[in-house]
Amino acid sequence: MKKNNINFKNIWSTNISRTIISAVIGLFLSWALISLFTKSPTSFINAIIDGSFLNERKIGSFLTVTTILISLGVSLSVCYKANFINLSIPGQLLLSATICYLIAYKIKNNPSLAIFISFILTFVLNSFINVFIILMNKYFKVNMIVLAIMLNWIIFYIYRIYMGTESGNEWVTASGSARTNATANFSGIFGGKLSIFFPILIVLAVGIWIFFKWTPWGFQMIVSGKSIKVAETLGIKSTRNLIWISFISALFSSLAGMVYLFSKQEGVLSTELPAAPAESWIGLVVALMAFSNPIATIPVSFFFALLLQSQTTIQFYAEVNNNVVDLTNGVLMISITSLPFAISRIKVKDFKKNYLQKQKTKKEGR
Amino acid sequence: MNIVLGNIVLVSTILIFASIGSFLTERSGIPNISVEAILLVSSFGYAIIHDKMQSQGYGAMFLGIIVSIVIAIVFSWILVLTFIKLRANTILVGTGLNMLSIPLTMSLVKVSAKSSQGINIDLLESMKINNFPWVYLIFLLLGILMIIATIFVMLKTRYGILINGAGENPHALHLAGLKVNSIRFLTGTVGAAFAGVAGALICHFSTGGSSFYKGTTAYGLGFISLGIVILSQWRSKWIGLFAIMFGITFSISYKITYLTNNLNHVQLMMISAIPYLIPIVILPIISKSHNFPKQMGVPFIANKRGE
Numbered sequence A: 001m002k003k004n005n006i007n008f009k010n011i012w013s014t015n016i017s018r019t020i021i022s023a024v025i026g027l028f029l030s031w032a033l034i035s036l037f038t039k040s041p042t043s044f045i046n047a048i049i050d051g052s053f054l055n056e057r058k059i060g061s062f063l064t065v066t067t068i069l070i071s072l073g074v075s076l077s078v079c080y081k082a083n084f085i086n087l088s089i090p091g092q093l094l095l096s097a098t099i100c101y102l103i104a105y106k107i108k109n110n111p112s113l114a115i116f117i118s119f120i121l122t123f124v125l126n127s128f129i130n131v132f133i134i135l136m137n138k139y140f141k142v143n144m145i146v147l148a149i150m151l152n153w154i155i156f157y158i159y160r161i162y163m164g165t166e167s168g169n170e171w172v173t174a175s176g177s178a179r180t181n182a183t184a185n186f187s188g189i190f191g192g193k194l195s196i197f198f199p200i201l202i203v204l205a206v207g208i209w210i211f212f213k214w215t216p217w218g219f220q221m222i223v224s225g226k227s228i229k230v231a232e233t234l235g236i237k238s239t240r241n242l243i244w245i246s247f248i249s250a251l252f253s254s255l256a257g258m259v260y261l262f263s264k265q266e267g268v269l270s271t272e273l274p275a276a277p278a279e280s281w282i283g284l285v286v287a288l289m290a291f292s293n294p295i296a297t298i299p300v301s302f303f304f305a306l307l308l309q310s311q312t313t314i315q316f317y318a319e320v321n322n323n324v325v326d327l328t329n330g331v332l333m334i335s336i337t338s339l340p341f342a343i344s345r346i347k348v349k350d351f352k353k354n355y356l357q358k359q360k361t362k363k364e365g366r
Numbered sequence B: 001m002n003i004v005l006g007n008i009v010l011v012s013t014i015l016i017f018a019s020i021g022s023f024l025t026e027r028s029g030i031p032n033i034s035v036e037a038i039l040l041v042s043s044f045g046y047a048i049i050h051d052k053m054q055s056q057g058y059g060a061m062f063l064g065i066i067v068s069i070v071i072a073i074v075f076s077w078i079l080v081l082t083f084i085k086l087r088a089n090t091i092l093v094g095t096g097l098n099m100l101s102i103p104l105t106m107s108l109v110k111v112s113a114k115s116s117q118g119i120n121i122d123l124l125e126s127m128k129i130n131n132f133p134w135v136y137l138i139f140l141l142l143g144i145l146m147i148i149a150t151i152f153v154m155l156k157t158r159y160g161i162l163i164n165g166a167g168e169n170p171h172a173l174h175l176a177g178l179k180v181n182s183i184r185f186l187t188g189t190v191g192a193a194f195a196g197v198a199g200a201l202i203c204h205f206s207t208g209g210s211s212f213y214k215g216t217t218a219y220g221l222g223f224i225s226l227g228i229v230i231l232s233q234w235r236s237k238w239i240g241l242f243a244i245m246f247g248i249t250f251s252i253s254y255k256i257t258y259l260t261n262n263l264n265h266v267q268l269m270m271i272s273a274i275p276y277l278i279p280i281v282i283l284p285i286i287s288k289s290h291n292f293p294k295q296m297g298v299p300f301i302a303n304k305r306g307e
Helices: A015-034 A043-053 A056-081 A089-106 A111-140 A144-163 A197-214 A216-226 A228-233 A238-262 A278-289 A297-309 A311-318 A322-345 A348-365 B002-027 B035-053 B058-084 B090-112 B134-156 B158-168 B170-175 B180-207 B221-231 B236-254 B265-289
Strands: B119-122 B210-213
Touching: A015 A322, A043 A056, A043 A297, A043 A311, A056 A089, A056 A197, A056 A216, A056 A238, A056 A278, A056 A297, A089 A111, A089 A144, A089 A238, A089 A278, A111 A144, A111 A238, A111 B265, A144 B221, A144 B265, A197 A216, A197 A238, A197 A297, A216 A228, A216 A238, A228 A238, A238 A278, A278 A297, A278 A322, A278 B090, A297 A311, A297 A322, A311 A322, A322 B058, A322 B090, B002 B035, B002 B134, B002 B158, B002 B180, B002 B221, B002 B236, B035 B058, B035 B090, B035 B119, B035 B180, B035 B210, B035 B221, B058 B090, B058 B180, B119 B180, B134 B158, B134 B180, B134 B236, B158 B170, B158 B180, B170 B180, B180 B210, B180 B221, B221 B236, B221 B265, B236 B265
Parallel strands: none
Antiparallel strands: B119 B210
16 A cells, blocks of 8 residues: 655645744734733733633633634635635624624514524625625626725614614613623523534534535536636536625624624623624634635634634733734734745745855855 | 815815825725725824924924825835735735724824823814814815826826836836836835825824824725725826715715704714715726726736736
């Protein structure tokens, strides 16, 4: 039997290794940046550990954030595969969370029914947003990125209509929005903070990976994403595939919105959310770092959930704004997108050879 | 009424400068979705100069503008250099810069502000937005002059041809013995300088001239300027018109309560969404005859054959 030897000399020349090196450099840079704002930069590590593992409640919260990131990561990964950078995800997250909140508030006595209706409604709306962007690009040549950004802002104002403190709606109280029992049927593990969505999302992520890896339809979608010309030459209907991909993406972004609401204390949605919640942007980095691989989004989401959770304790340890942690996400995004190419240009072998050659010439010169 | 007029003049000026910056960068082939981030970071530079100089006057204003231009240039180099040298996807790097800018500015404000509320900006009475300040009219005129200059440069000068060439057909420039990446770098830098002026004026808009600068948002004006460039179909002659149109729409929606008290919350929010709704309505009509630079977002590799 032939032995499958791993060539360790080339292991650092793969895309994954380059991305890992870029992420490490990005982490180091962001740590250096954070240390400008705090007297005790090492406390950042304490904040990460305590923010996620201090007690059962923190562990539950950490896993819920991981669930949100997995769903956003898979949602974006699927779009990346079709060469569709879906910047409408922040808006979809906000829209899903708002709809889930309103339905959970209206149907207080039956949380399961509320969750079912929320899921169907958010799925339909998110699918509509994705399909709208794709069709506008296909038939009117509208720039997808700008359209998505503008839609995000419009969704933000829709959110303000329903959830703004000045709205005077009965579900918005002076101290924020009112409580719902949205989490009632989904508590139990880790102090009631972990919903059933965590295992569901893991299974779905693996399912999507299998779909793309092993089914002909999944392969067709990847081919459409790589080159529309090639796909159409082969008789693959690229627009139809793109629309199916937008449905899959909407499924995961809807789930993300629901879990986002459940991650809030007692199902209370803040009245002062930004136009793009931090989790949605991190979803972009997760998908990017996972190379659009749905299974790889799981460990990457764990990593970013650690960073996000440190926001809850960083103020206590380092006396800085809790959003200083977002610096890390921005720096990581830039380093992961730009540094792999630079790393690929470094040739350790050549460097070693040139260095030895120089040393030899120097000795001979003497 | 004065406050609405003041806002219209100020916001139009901000949008003119930001759009020219974005236009030049994109024309040379570098997609720039980080205008919002550049505006926010450069506005911090302006605020800190006001704070350090303890001055309310025009001296601090002009020094502040220079500092914000420098900050904008340095910040935009992240986008430009990662695109030119590292062949990075500018959409993702731009998103990263947008993610980075808010916590960076907020943390810098927290470290440098003397008050817990933010950096105190108390301008001269003649510069406060409530009094319809004439100084902003001068800036608006300057902005219009800059648009005329941009049109002239783009249509009548050699540099304009080079910028267009870098975005449309960089290999032709390369064959003519010109350095494509240098042209892109220079144009990106000039574009950032324009965005820096807009960033400085954002500071006046956010505080109104007499309150605390917090560095939390650029009010989505960077994204609107991006919309202006796309609506104007990357044509310099339309930028001014769209910038003023959006300036009027944004200011009226932002300060509508000063014009009428009869609007309820829903109507107010719907009016606020209009500046973002306009591009969605107009884009499908005009995008068919698009004029975007053919090689926008494609890094220049000298020995690579085009399609």
